[in-house]
Amino acid sequence: MSAQTPCKLKASDYKSDTKPVWCPGCGDFHVLLSLSKAAAEIGLQPEKIAVISGIGCSSRIPAYMNCYGFHGIHGRALPLATGVKVARPDLTVICAGGDGDGFSIGGNHLLHACRRNIDITYVVMDNEVYGMTKGQPSPTTAPDWDSKIAPGGIGISPFYPLVIALASGANFVARAFSGDPNGTTQILVDAIRHPGFSFVQILSPCVTFRPDQRDWKKQVHAAPVKPTSDASQAARRVMTDDGFNIGVLYKGSRDPYQQHVGHDIRFDRDIDEEFLP
Amino acid sequence: MTNPTGNHDTISIALIGKGGGGVLTAGEMLLRASAYFGRYGMMIPAVGPQIRGGESAALLRLGESPVNCLDDTFDVLLAIDWQHAERFRADIPLDADSLVIFDPAAGSVPDFIVGTGARMHELEMKALGDTVTGGRPNMVALGFAAAIAGIPESAVLKATEKKIGRKGRDAVDASSECVRLGYAQVASGGAAAAIEPAAAANTNSDRWLTSGNHAAGLGALRGGIRFAAAYPITPATEVLEWLAPRLNDAGGTLVQAEDELASINMAIGASFGGIPSLTATSGPGLSLMIEGLGLAVSAEVPLVVINVMRCGPSTGIPTKPEQSDFNAAVYGLHGDAPHIVVAANSVTDCVYTTQWAVHLAEAMQVPVIVLSDQFMGQASAIVDPIPSINFLSKRKLAENIGASFERYALTADGISPMPLPGTPGGQYTADGLEHSTAAKPSGLADDHLAQLDKRARKIDAFDYGQHWADIDGDGEFAVLTWGSTTSAVREAIGRLPVDLANKIRLVSLRLLSPARPLQMADALNDVERVMVIEQNHTGQLYRFLRAWYELPADVQTMYQPGPSLFRPGQLASTLHDWCLQ
Numbered sequence: 001m002s003a004q005t006p007c008k009l010k011a012s013d014y015k016s017d018t019k020p021v022w023c024p025g026c027g028d029f030h031v032l033l034s035l036s037k038a039a040a041e042i043g044l045q046p047e048k049i050a051v052i053s054g055i056g057c058s059s060r061i062p063a064y065m066n067c068y069g070f071h072g073i074h075g076r077a078l079p080l081a082t083g084v085k086v087a088r089p090d091l092t093v094i095c096a097g098g099d100g101d102g103f104s105i106g107g108n109h110l111l112h113a114c115r116r117n118i119d120i121t122y123v124v125m126d127n128e129v130y131g132m133t134k135g136q137p138s139p140t141t142a143p144d145w146d147s148k149i150a151p152g153g154i155g156i157s158p159f160y161p162l163v164i165a166l167a168s169g170a171n172f173v174a175r176a177f178s179g180d181p182n183g184t185t186q187i188l189v190d191a192i193r194h195p196g197f198s199f200v201q202i203l204s205p206c207v208t209f210r211p212d213q214r215d216w217k218k219q220v221h222a223a224p225v226k227p228t229s230d231a232s233q234a235a236r237r238v239m240t241d242d243g244f245n246i247g248v249l250y251k252g253s254r255d256p257y258q259q260h261v262g263h264d265i266r267f268d269r270d271i272d273e274e275f276l277p
Numbered sequence: 278m279t280n281p282t283g284n285h286d287t288i289s290i291a292l293i294g295k296g297g298g299g300v301l302t303a304g305e306m307l308l309r310a311s312a313y314f315g316r317y318g319m320m321i322p323a324v325g326p327q328i329r330g331g332e333s334a335a336l337l338r339l340g341e342s343p344v345n346c347l348d349d350t351f352d353v354l355l356a357i358d359w360q361h362a363e364r365f366r367a368d369i370p371l372d373a374d375s376l377v378i379f380d381p382a383a384g385s386v387p388d389f390i391v392g393t394g395a396r397m398h399e400l401e402m403k404a405l406g407d408t409v410t411g412g413r414p415n416m417v418a419l420g421f422a423a424a425i426a427g428i429p430e431s432a433v434l435k436a437t438e439k440k441i442g443r444k445g446r447d448a449v450d451a452s453s454e455c456v457r458l459g460y461a462q463v464a465s466g467g468a469a470a471a472i473e474p475a476a477a478a479n480t481n482s483d484r485w486l487t488s489g490n491h492a493a494g495l496g497a498l499r500g501g502i503r504f505a506a507a508y509p510i511t512p513a514t515e516v517l518e519w520l521a522p523r524l525n526d527a528g529g530t531l532v533q534a535e536d537e538l539a540s541i542n543m544a545i546g547a548s549f550g551g552i553p554s555l556t557a558t559s560g561p562g563l564s565l566m567i568e569g570l571g572l573a574v575s576a577e578v579p580l581v582v583i584n585v586m587r588c589g590p591s592t593g594i595p596t597k598p599e600q601s602d603f604n605a606a607v608y609g610l611h612g613d614a615p616h617i618v619v620a621a622n623s624v625t626d627c628v629y630t631t632q633w634a635v636h637l638a639e640a641m642q643v644p645v646i647v648l649s650d651q652f653m654g655q656a657s658a659i660v661d662p663i664p665s666i667n668f669l670s671k672r673k674l675a676e677n678i679g680a681s682f683e684r685y686a687l688t689a690d691g692i693s694p695m696p697l698p699g700t701p702g703g704q705y706t707a708d709g710l711e712h713s714t715a716a717k718p719s720g721l722a723d724d725h726l727a728q729l730d731k732r733a734r735k736i737d738a739f740d741y742g743q744h745w746a747d748i749d750g751d752g753e754f755a756v757l758t759w760g761s762t763t764s765a766v767r768e769a770i771g772r773l774p775v776d777l778a779n780k781i782r783l784v785s786l787r788l789l790s791p792a793r794p795l796q797m798a799d800a801l802n803d804v805e806r807v808m809v810i811e812q813n814h815t816g817q818l819y820r821f822l823r824a825w826y827e828l829p830a831d832v833q834t835m836y837q838p839g840p841s842l843f844r845p846g847q848l849a850s851t852l853h854d855w856c857l858q
Binding site: 016018045046047050052055060062063066067068069071072075076079081082083084085086090091108111112259261271272275276277 | 487491495540548550551699701704707
């Protein structure tokens with residue numbers, strides 16, 4: 001994150017007066033709360049935060065915060081956030097969205113955002129379903145989950161976002177559960193403070209299309225081990241866990257992407273002269 | 278100046294040979310030497326898709342006055358070898374006045390060359406090159422071609438130093454020796470019977486050597502662009518490669534994105550952050566960027582997209598020009614999405630039009646597509662220095678923000694003050710969703726209509742001044758054209774008998790969209806008939822003109838797809854007949 005003068009604000013100071021479109025009981029309400037609490041705990045000025053998203057239920061989150069925001073197009077949140085951060089390194093940039101937006105239509109950008117390691121925090125509210133289009137399987141949906149578009153199940157293996165993020169070079173990888181707002185807040189504080197690309201998968205139940213996810217609160221548990229700085233060890237852990245280990249998995253020390261726009265630099269030479277033959 | 282065919286005041290020389298054989302290097306040095314000698318000129322590189330081992334050609338035209346298009350035929354074809362020469366059959370028209378210089382060691386002259394009736398002259402380029410340690414036939418060819426073109430040896434040796442210098446003294450000496458051998462072949466009378474040496478020109482050291490792609494980069498930089506994100510694509514890549522280091526020097530940056538979807542969204546994000554931003558691409562990339570363009574329209578984010586057109590659809594002919602992305606640029610977006618499309622009409626104009634585009638984008642908080650094409654984008658041209666124009670490229674910013682501030686307030690000119698992130702009290706969420714004046718998502722008919730009206734109003738009410746078109750002459754017959762075709766049309770008009778040329782008024786549209794019906798009505802005042810000329814298969818500009826403009830009853834068209842360029846002689850013939858109808 002960028003160095004900013006801390007300010008004393010409450011979580012509610014980061015929320016806008018726009019009423020969310022989310023269903024009652026949606027896990028994303030808690031994510032909104034956790035993100036606001038994390039910003040307050042770090043002491044960020046609301047106008048120095050940019051919350052960037054794509055399309056989907058969870059991608060509505062920028063409008064619900066009292067920060068600068070950009071609700072862009074489906075799948076392109078990460079490039080949009082990349083442009084904001086490279087142009088404005090003074091801002092704290094949070095990119096947010098869902099599993100369809102981030103892992104399916106935007107999957108390629110996830111790989112390259114991890115590689116590029118720009119100092120942004122990417123929060124994916126994963127509910128293993130396309131909610132806004134009324135219940136189709138996403139890349140993290142189990143193969144046998146029945147739906148209108150894929151009767152009897154989609155029949156293909158789900159995608160493991162944390163493994164992909166590690167393999168692609170993300171500098172911070174964590175899993176959180178929306179039903180534990182305090183725990184999620186601490187993970188987000190850690191993620192925002194960590195330099196480079198921080199990836200946080202938040203299990204965030206869709207009570208409307210995935211009522212079975214109400215059980216997640218019984219299934220989640222704190223990860224039995226501390227974060228590692230060894231990506232291969234982290235990958236092994238996450239590939240063999242039950243998908244409900246909650247906590248920071250990996251903290252790397254790779255230098256963030258350094259190219260950015262510096263406003264204080266001026267031409268030190270005459271470009272026109274380069275055109276002489 | 279004179280040339281072997283005696284027509285016009287230019288000389289056209291084509292160099293061909295196998296890829297990697299140094300044909301483009303020789304062509305570039307010949308062009309540079311011409312610049313040192315005070316000539317104008319241009320060179321079009323023609324290559325196959327292979328990186329090595331394909332075929333390549335350098336198509337040059339040199340003259341005493343500015344050169345902006347190719348001639349009807351080539352005066353000289355200099356073939357280092359004949360590998361794949363047939364692929365250039367359409368690019369290098371020859372006639373009985375042409376002179377073909379070839380190496381007898383490279384095998385027999387292809388039938389299609391012999392069939393043109395061109396005069397033949399042997400030059401042992403390989404054997405002569407082999408007499409010099411480290412010598413190469415392309416440098417012998419360069420010396421010979423330069424001698425024919427009447428360029429003094431000193432200018433070519435200076436170009437050799439400039440081009441080869443970094444390879445060390447031995448390389449420069451070897452190349453220089455080969456160049457001298459080429460000159461000696463002409464001086465010894467080897468081709469004297471065929472060629473009358475050209476007259477000397479005045480040296481003007483102020484001139485520039487640039488491509489349209491580099492020129493577009495300069496226009497962007499001058500306009501204030503400080504962020505670019507892009508994905509490589511032929512024939513736009515040179516815009517990016519030129520910009521990358523210079524943006525860094527100017528305190529900006531270029532990000533190579535993972536694809537065009539990322540490119541345009543990165544540029545939108547950076548511009549939202551307050552930095553004037555750009556991406557550059559070609560047809561297929563533009564198609565991928567269209568959804569992003571719609572986002573920039575809705576969220577009202579300034580953005581410049583340079584589209585260097587090539588033959589389409591799909592992958593088409595990536596290394597050849599066509600003016601066939603007009604429809605995609607103007608109509609490609611879904612919804613009612615007012616945006617701006619401008620077109621550069623020469624290598625020099627790529628600077629001006631791109632700089633203007635930045636000004637328009639920033640002033641109106643709107644995406645602007647700049648249409649260039651492979652021909653002028655990748656051509657190298659000797660041009661007069663291109664002055665900077667002081668456009669006032671200022672974005673209307675919201676700074677001292679009160680409680681009643683609304684990001685998308687309905688202003689008279691449709692342009693609403695924009696707060697940049699970091700500005701206290703200005704927080705809003707830019708959105709592709711329709712929104713209220715207060716930037717809240719809205720599905721209400723009133724909000725939709727108000728914002729549609731506002732977005733249309735801001736680009737319709739804007740004062741584009743005289744820049745919307747270049748108008749030459751005041752005759753009663755108007756030729757309407759756009760883009761690089763303008764240069765060939767202009768030359769064609771110049772070739773007509775004066776009484777016919779005086780009948781013609783040339784209108785080259787720089788602002789393609791939005792349409793300017795009132796300005797066009799002025800431009801076509803007293804015009805009896807119109808001819809529309811463009812390089813595509815369906816008359817894309819013509820149909821747009823039919824939709825938006827009042828035209829006289831008598832409208833004729835001349836459109837042909839790429840890759841073949843319009844030749845001035847072909848156009849002059851058409852215009853001649855048209856004037857006499």
